[in-house]
Amino acid sequence: MIEVSGLVKTFGSFTALDGVSFSVGEREILGFLGPNGAGKSTTMNIMTGYLSSNAGSVKIDGVDMAEEPGRAKKLIGFLPEQPPLYADMKVDEYLNFVYELKGCTLSRAAHLEEICRVCRLSEVRGRLIKNLSKGYRQRVGIAQALVGNPKVLIFDEPTVGLDPKQIIEVRNLIRTLGRTHTVILSTHILSEARAVCDRIVIINEGRVLADERTDSISRTLNENTRYGLKICGPQKEVAEALRAVPGVLRAEITGERERDSFAYRIECENGYDTRKNVFFAMAEKGYAIVGMEEEGLSLEDVFIKLTETSEKDKKKGGGAKK
Amino acid sequence: MIAIYKREMRAYFTTPIAYVLTAVFSAVAGILFCICTLQMQTSDSSAYFQFLMYVYIVIIALLTMKSFSEEKRARTEQLLLTSPVSLTGMVMAKFLAAFTLFMGTLVLTVPFFAVLSMYSDPNWAKIIGCTVGIILIGSCFIAVGLFMSSLTENQLAAAVSTIAVLCGLVMTSVLNSVIDFYPVRAVLSWVSIYSRFANFTYGIFDIPAAVYYISVCAVFIFLTVRVYEKRRYA
Numbered sequence: 001m002i003e004v005s006g007l008v009k010t011f012g013s014f015t016a017l018d019g020v021s022f023s024v025g026e027r028e029i030l031g032f033l034g035p036n037g038a039g040k041s042t043t044m045n046i047m048t049g050y051l052s053s054n055a056g057s058v059k060i061d062g063v064d065m066a067e068e069p070g071r072a073k074k075l076i077g078f079l080p081e082q083p084p085l086y087a088d089m090k091v092d093e094y095l096n097f098v099y100e101l102k103g104c105t106l107s108r109a110a111h112l113e114e115i116c117r118v119c120r121l122s123e124v125r126g127r128l129i130k131n132l133s134k135g136y137r138q139r140v141g142i143a144q145a146l147v148g149n150p151k152v153l154i155f156d157e158p159t160v161g162l163d164p165k166q167i168i169e170v171r172n173l174i175r176t177l178g179r180t181h182t183v184i185l186s187t188h189i190l191s192e193a194r195a196v197c198d199r200i201v202i203i204n205e206g207r208v209l210a211d212e213r214t215d216s217i218s219r220t221l222n223e224n225t226r227y228g229l230k231i232c233g234p235q236k237e238v239a240e241a242l243r244a245v246p247g248v249l250r251a252e253i254t255g256e257r258e259r260d261s262f263a264y265r266i267e268c269e270n271g272y273d274t275r276k277n278v279f280f281a282m283a284e285k286g287y288a289i290v291g292m293e294e295e296g297l298s299l300e301d302v303f304i305k306l307t308e309t310s311e312k313d314k315k316k317g318g319g320a321k322k
Numbered sequence: 323m324i325a326i327y328k329r330e331m332r333a334y335f336t337t338p339i340a341y342v343l344t345a346v347f348s349a350v351a352g353i354l355f356c357i358c359t360l361q362m363q364t365s366d367s368s369a370y371f372q373f374l375m376y377v378y379i380v381i382i383a384l385l386t387m388k389s390f391s392e393e394k395r396a397r398t399e400q401l402l403l404t405s406p407v408s409l410t411g412m413v414m415a416k417f418l419a420a421f422t423l424f425m426g427t428l429v430l431t432v433p434f435f436a437v438l439s440m441y442s443d444p445n446w447a448k449i450i451g452c453t454v455g456i457i458l459i460g461s462c463f464i465a466v467g468l469f470m471s472s473l474t475e476n477q478l479a480a481a482v483s484t485i486a487v488l489c490g491l492v493m494t495s496v497l498n499s500v501i502d503f504y505p506v507r508a509v510l511s512w513v514s515i516y517s518r519f520a521n522f523t524y525g526i527f528d529i530p531a532a533v534y535y536i537s538v539c540a541v542f543i544f545l546t547v548r549v550y551e552k553r554r555y556a
Contacts, residue, residue: 048404052554073406084401086329088336100325101405144401 001026001182002047002152007056009042009206016042017053018206024199026151029178031193031214032186034203040186041081043203044156047184048078060152074102077150077181081157083141087130091121091140094129095147102148111149119143119173135166142173153183159192171196202306209306225268227275228254230291231282232261238287242266245281247274261290323411326402330389330419339385340423347381347427355434365442367435368523371452374431375492375519378424378460383484385423386467387477389416390546394475403554409547413468417543420464428456447525455522458535459515463488465542472549491515 002024009017017039024030034040045051047058049069058065058072065072086094095112104111116122119139124132129140138158145153155174159167174196177183187193193200193214200217202210210217231238235253242251242264250267257263268274275292282289334340351374358370393399402412438444466487471480495516501507511517518535521528 050400050404050554070406070408073404076404078400078404080397080400082397084396084398086333086398087396088333093332097325097329098401098405100328101402101407103406 001028001061002184003057003059004043004047005057007043007046007058008054009039009046009051010054016206017046017056020056020203020206020208022201022208022211024152024182024184026182027179028199029174029183029185029197031197031200032184032203033188033190033193033200034186035188038188038203039206040188040203041156042206044078044080044154044184044186048076048154049073050078074148075151077145077148077153079141079145079153079155079158081160083137084144085129085137085140088128090126090128091116091132091143092125094140095125095143098144098147104148106149111147115143115146118146118176120169135162135169138162138166138170139173142170146177151182153177153181155183155185157186157188159187159189167192204306225272226295227266227268227278228291228293228295229264229266229278229289230258230261231264231287231289233282233285233287235262237285238262238282239264241281241285241287242278245274245277247272247277258290261288265295323407323415326407326412326415327419330416331422334385334419334423339388343381343384343423344427344430347377348430350377351427351431352434355431359438360441365438365444367438367444367449368452371456371523372519374456375459375516378456378463379485379488379492381427382420382424382460382463382467383481383488386420386464386471386484387481388471389420389468390472391475391477391480395477403550409550410543413543413546413550417464417468420468421461424460424464425457428453428460445525448523451522451525451527454527455519455531458532458539459519462491462515462535462538462542465539465546466491469542469546469549472546 004023005021007017007020008015020039020043022030032040032043042051046053047060047065049065049072052066060072060075063072063075086097089097092112095115096108099108099112113122116125119142121136121139121143124136129137132140142155142158145155158174159170162170171192174183174185178196178198185193185196197214199213200210201208202217229242231242239251239253242248245266247268248266249269252265254263254265266274266278278292279289354373354377355367355370358373359365359367362369390399393402403409407415435444435449463484467480467484470484470487471477474480474483491513492515494510494514498507498510498514498517501510515535515538518528518531521531
């Protein structure tokens with residue numbers, strides 16, 4: 001549905017995007033992850049035709065944004081980081097304006113009614129946008145993106161500044177929309193991408209660091225299996241005993257304390273299930289295990305790891321050049 | 323394009339801008355009309371139209387100051403620029419909205435001439451000529467105002483810079499009379515908006531002047547479109 005290839009964007013001497021390429025399939029929710037200033041918004045702005053690129057192309061459903069911007073823009077619903085709302089308009093007036101702006105041909109009343117129902121705006125349709133809460137404004141922003149029923153929805157940091165309840169609501173809404181639309185969602189909150197997206201593209205300093213399915217991205221980089229344990233007994237001795245268990249590469253005290261148990265983290269050889277060994281070793285010493293769970297590499301870890309790897313590669317490249 | 327035009331018109335009338343500007347304009351134009359025609363006991367209104375040009379410098383600067391700067395400040399331009407409307411369409415919609423309001427203010431002055439015709443026999447050719455001239459000059463002013471508004475997100479800066487540029491364009495005729503060096507005078511005379519208005523005040527439809535005003539208008543609309551195009555490629 002979306003083909004982004006080799007996007008390069010420079011602002012003066014600063015390179016914001018350096019060969020960004022990825023593709024998104026139909027009815028897929030893609031998370032666009034990266035720290036602030038990574039190039040997420042620039043990529044999205046190029047994808048929506050707001051900015052042009054120095055090189056590369058964006059194709060929406062086979063339509064090139066640079067060659068046929070009018071046609072390509074009709075296929076996209078875009079929610080920028082700051083929703084583009086006219087504060088002096090009522091919600092209904094605003095949605096009608098967007099309807100006309102996009103040159104929609106769908107039945108106006110039924111279409112806007114449906115959008116308001118999906119975004120749960122029906123009860124505020126007659127209210128001025130400037131009097132709405134941040135959460136409602138965000139929903140109006142999402143509603144304007146839905147006008148015209150575009151195939152592709154692009155949301156730039158849609159949950160920024162919302163309270164936890166509103167965040168959950170917006171995430172649920174995006175998940176619902178993902179069933180019928182292709183959605184691209186940018187965020188710097190890693191847990192958000194994991195909660196909502198089917199696939200994640202990680203970007204840093206204008207380069208794509210990873211492009212994989214959400215569930216496999218942590219597995220790909222996870223060399224060793226990690227377990228979190230809660231064991232009753234003297235801290236140091238328990239840690240020593242854990243280190244002595246066959247298959248355990250590393251054991252550390254994480255410092256959390258719960259009544260008479262302490263928390264530990266052990267790292268085991270990849271593919272080697274050492275849980276039974278740990279159980280019997282602890283039982284032999286009389287230390288009761290009160291909790292044990294596998295800890296997959298979190299997306300936070302993945303992100304830091306990928307960023308470090310990229311920086312190391314860069315340094316190596318720089319050294320080689322010298 | 324129609325959607326943006328409608329939205330602009332709506333914005334003028336849901337905020338006090340249109341009401342305040344038309345009220346102030348009517349008052350100032352009324353006073354000017356009284357001074358230039360009724361008090362002078364003449365039916366020749368060309369002096370009134372010449373003063374009206376200066377009034378429009380301020381009125382149009384205030385009318386156009388928020389056209390693009392406010393969109394930029396509120397980031398609503400992102401909606402317009404990512405919608406399937408062309409840049410020219412967007413600029414033209416805003417131009418036409420400002421032009422409609424400008425024409426509205428001009429229509430408000432029609433009763434003045436009805437009053438004048440009650441006490442004298444005015445030269446309608448002159449009045450129509452001046453009106454056409456003012457419409458053309460107003461269009462230029464609007465195009466300049468939109469251009470200045472597209473350069474900044476500060477409405478006040480847009481208004482002040484519009485007034486400065488328009489004063490510069492109008493005042494070139496004043497400079498023309500104090501400069502002896504012919505090539506400079508020739509250029510200033512060519513640029514001057516004011517000097518080209520003269521024929522309209524005689525009731526003559528000056529085609530070269532009309533072409534000049536339309537060209538200035540088109541150039542500034544084009545420059546406004548270029549500002550947005552350039553920003554895309556920034």
